[in-house]
Amino acid sequence: MFSLNNQLELRKIAISSLITCIYLPSIVTVISYKGLLYSLGNGSTFYVLLLIYIAELLKSFYLNSNVVSKKIKSKMQARDVINSGIFLLGVTFCFFVGMILFGAPMLDSHEETLMISALLTLLTVFPLVAHAGVESAMQLLFGVKHFSRDTIIEMLVNNALLTVCGAWLGAVVIPLDWNTPWQKWPIPCYLGAIGGHLFSNVLTILKISLMSAAEKNPVLNFVVSVLNKFNLSK
Amino acid sequence: MLSWLQHRWTGLWLLMLALGALTLFLYGFFPLKYHSGKFAHMDDLPNFIDGIGIDGQEVYNAGEHSVVLMVIDGLRYDFATEEYMPFLGELLKNKSACIYVSVAEPPTVTMPRIKSPERKKEKAQWRRTINFWRDIFASAMMTGSISTFADVALNFGAPAVRGDSVLRVAASRGRHSVMYGDDTWLRLFPGLWAEHDGTTSFYVTDYTEVDYNVTRHLDRILSPDEDLKPIFDFLVLHYLGLDHIGHLEGARSPKIKPKLIEMDEVVKKLYTAMRQWSRTGVLIVCGDHGMRDAGGHGGASPAEVLVPMVVIKTDDGFRCPHPNGPGPTVGQVDIAPTVAWLLRAPPPGDSAGRVLPALMPADVRQHLYLLHVLASHNAKQGLPTDTEFFKQFQRAEKQFAQYLATGQQSAAKIAKEFYDESLDAMSKYLTETTAEFDLFAINFATVLLYILAAAASCATLYSLQTEIRKPSITHHQPSKVSLLLAFAIMFIIFSIILVISCFITETKSSFCSFGPLWSIAFFAAALVLTIAYFVIKTGVEKVKDMTALKELNAIDYLLIYGTLFHSWSFFGTSFIEEEHMTWYFYWNTLMFFVLIRTVVVIVTYLSKRWSGATETQEKPELEERMSSVGVSILPQWVLLIALHRYLRTMNQTGDRWLFLPDTADWLNAPENSFYLQAHLLIGTLATLGICLWNVRHMNNYMYIHSILTILATICILSYRIASESLETPFSDIKSWDTITIVNLFWAILIIQALYEIIIYAGIFKSCGCDPGTKKFGYSKPKVKSEDYYYEPAEEPWNVDSVKLNLVRSLSHIMLNDLMLIVILLMRPHNVIMVPSVFVTSVMISKCLDHKLLDGRAGKGKEVADLIGQSLVHVWIGMVFFFYQGNSNSLASVDLGSGYVGLREYSPWRVALRMGLHAYAGPALAGAALFCRLALVSDTWQRYIQSVWRVCNIYALHRIYAVAVYCVVAVTFRHHLFVWSVFSPKLLYDFVATVFTVQALATIAQIVLLTNLTRWVASLRF
């Protein structure tokens, strides 16, 4: 559970999660409405990734608006941007190679694999890099440095983990004999990643709502205490 | 009975009992056809009808006929209409032909519609379709009896139909049979064709050439000789194009209609040619099964099961006796007695059908005699005599006798009706008893399997305790008499419960028939229940310490829950057909987890090492562990993931993507023979390297083991050259006999094992040639007086350490021999699987080490390590089982592996080799695990305890998987896919259980052999 001492951070996290819960389903709904769901893997749906990039960038600006001082803002120079771009490209390449190693088609569908690699990078690593910088993101990725009660980073890491889990579990539906068009690679993993990301954000909103309501309700307060005891908030 | 739980082979005994229970389940689930083994002769024709004499040879005479059987594969019932086949429809309209509805008897396998992408369709080949499922249809038509699923499965390696057939009886009467079409007929009935031209059903995309190969023979074969008589008596034409179109594009394809018009043209050609003959011709046009609208066949829907059977006779006086429209229902088994009658041959020995009504003779006496022949023939096939249809047959016989004596037409009419009724009922009874489930046996076996799974759970949990408290002397132990009394009482109680349940359910099961043999099975089942009850009771009482399970980490939980939920996934048919996807997903998840954990551990270690010495002092054990394993573990793991990714492309398997091209197809193409041979050489030489690496654990006196291993590999390479899988400049090797090479190979392996045991027994020492090795040298330890108190049976020599050395050596000999044998049996492109199994086992054993991942040590860690290692090796075996191209379909069984190095068909040897080839992955993984157990144990007691725990885990896993799957099979026994999806998986599970019993028995044999050799050696000292 998040600590209650920082109401400002909690409100930012709540609004950020709400924005995610609004724009991602909107994108998916528009895609489904337009009948583009089955071409999500193609390069023609690159604008979807662009929309997600812009949304995540705006969210990052919002999350950093009051907390970050002017000094850190001036540090966001071109050199840092180039380093972030290189690092994100490297992460995309790692996702690409990892997906091929774990079962994606090897000789063809490279465009589709690249699309989902880019999506996973945008949903998992890009918010961390945009929020905390390249060095901190690398340290967080490898578990060297624990996020010491930084609720925003905790939320971003949870989002990343559940996004990867969603993409991983999306692969479960590929071998089933439903014969639906959206069982083609990489659409189930693409939607699974988006679903995992949404799920994480919904969990965040639920946790914050529960904590807010627990202050007024003794029964919910007891539930929150029990959850804290069992360490389920982690 | 605590001693049963403490016994180290309890898991093996429970697994054997589970195998017995599974056999009972299979008996109930798969009924076997009654085989009389009787070959029919004309002397078998009855000459007396209820005491009245009749000349059977003279009456049983249909005249001279030539029969043409035209089988159009996949001909659905609605295809035989005027819309699709106009000529046939015209014949039916003016009653020159009769049409019947024939019911294709299940089981017919699912041959699914090909779902590959459009651009890959032309490249797709039906590589694995041996299509032995046409065996069921062809043998039903020729023998007149329905083959069950078990009959086909048990006849797997045997090429030919063993029972009597129309072709055999016709050949014995001097008739000429000719076949053009699917080569299934040549395999099933070898040597019975005067002339043949079989086409392989290899390419499903070929639906024109495969039929042209049949039609091009027609002009020649149909032209008569100078007397206007055809040159054959029986002609079989099997057209496959329609079936192939159905598989490719479905029944609604635009190619269906031209194909049916093409078939109609063939019927017209046949009819026109037959009208020129001086002899009467009979043409039977039928399908073997129908076709779904989506394409394919294999279920029990009417579109797949109902097929037309059109009978055309060129006799001018022939008129179809039935009204227009759909004719009566007949069986495919009715073709055999019909053709036998037309060819003046007796009905085949196991025939259960009847002559088609349109082809029955007009003469009343002949008609009744033919009915009597068929009815009495069916009655001899073990029918119960207290049934209504048998009494009807006896009444019909009396009426027939009265007609023969008096000539009354009314008696003839009555006899005909009675014969018809009894024949229908007899056929129905014979086919139903062939395809009936024994529900009591099935349900009881399932309950038994669950009880045995509970007993195995108790035994396993007991063995996983870290501190097994020895019974103190003050504790009261029940006497042996009271234990035997309790056992006897429970045995009697369970027997009474079983007897009561038999009478309550009023089952007709043979299990409750209390015959001499079944009583043994009955009381054996009660005994099994009693044993399991006592194991469960003792286990519940004695299992207390479960601290070991607290040491499990996330990867262990992934392994445990993955294994548990995998069994329950079989409630979906997709997860049976695509079981490999489940395993690939689990394996990828495991590799992903291990990759993340390894990355985290290495990065932590490197960062602490670079940041400063103060932080490295926080975790000194971490540096120690990392130095033992090395930072190189990470690139090695990534390379292993890449290797598995490549192996996954080697063979496409399952159901949906089976027809896509894979690496094996690419390698087996003629232009890529260089790469195929490179694969073969790399796999074989890598295995040789691994075997030579394993030789250091053996007693390599004078490098005998190295030499023998190299010689065995040379034999394998020579066999590959002689069987033309490998090209070489030494052309004289190609002429060598493959049987001799394989026999030499077996001799080398046997010599290797015997040599090791002889060394250990000390033969060389007594002869004076001291090996001079430290591995098997006996020496007297220092005597400690305080040891005598609680070790009364202490050995005078360091026998335990020598036994451990021998066990290590024998385990590695077993692994080496197994790898070499599997290399010999494998297809050339699959040879690289064998070194890959070993490499995967070694790597994952390193990475799953709890000390590396968690840093703490203890006895609980050891137990958790064993659980993880055992389960991960089960996973490795299953993953490689599917990498090899196996699936849960019988079509993926490689029949060629059974005949490596064999001249003639020997059922047990062929079955053993096919099984070993199919289960090479699990066998190699299990052998690698037991070698690792022998390596990491530093004392004999620890080795025995590790083997005890691992055997229990393996047995529990196998019994659990089988028990859950039996529930699945029972739940879906009336499902559409029961014979095409659920039943093959049951057979695979049975074979897997047999192989697990074999594997654990092999380990038990190694331990027994070690103790036996120790006893022999002790006689010398």
Ligand SMILES: [Zn+2]
């Ligand atoms: Zn067929």
Ligand SMILES: [Zn+2]
């Ligand atoms: Zn077919």
